[in-house]
Amino acid sequence: MRTASVAPGKFTEAMAWAHEMATYIEKKCGCQYRVSVPIGGNPYRIRWTTELAGLTELGELLSKLSGDQHYPPMLKQASDLFMATSSDDEIWQIV
Numbered sequence: 001m002r003t004a005s006v007a008p009g010k011f012t013e014a015m016a017w018a019h020e021m022a023t024y025i026e027k028k029c030g031c032q033y034r035v036s037v038p039i040g041g042n043p044y045r046i047r048w049t050t051e052l053a054g055l056t057e058l059g060e061l062l063s064k065l066s067g068d069q070h071y072p073p074m075l076k077q078a079s080d081l082f083m084a085t086s087s088d089d090e091i092w093q094i095v
Contacts, residue, residue, distance in 0.1 A: 003047040005086035011044060014081040018046045021074060025050075028068060029061050046082075058091070 006014045015035075022033040025048075034049045052058050065071045 001047055001049045001090045001092070003045055003088045003090075005042070005083040006044040006046060007081055007083055010081045014046060014078070017078050017081055018048065021078075022048060024070070024074065025061075025065070028071075029064050031057075031061065055091075 015037075018035045022035050025031070025033045031050050031052060036047045036049065037043065038045055038047075050061075052061065
């Protein structure tokens with residue numbers, strides 16, 4: 001899961017970009033990538049979530065994205081849509 005706080009006045013643009021990025025990652029990596037927002041708490045956050053079989057698959061996903069020529073420019077497009085240093089990544093294990 002990756003969660004980021006949206007910059008003031010940028011929610012609509014950030015949401016559109018979040019869905020664009022999720023669609024791109026789904027096509028590139030072949031995994032379902034969901035976009036969500038909180039029902040309670042700070043409403044100006046967006047979370048991307050995917051479920052993978054394990055850390056090996058996560059490594060493969062990250063490797064595909066880091067070697068992709070379109071991914072860095074897509075990230076740069078969002079530089080003003082989210083609060084700097086607000087990104088929070090979590091990896092959870094099903095038990």
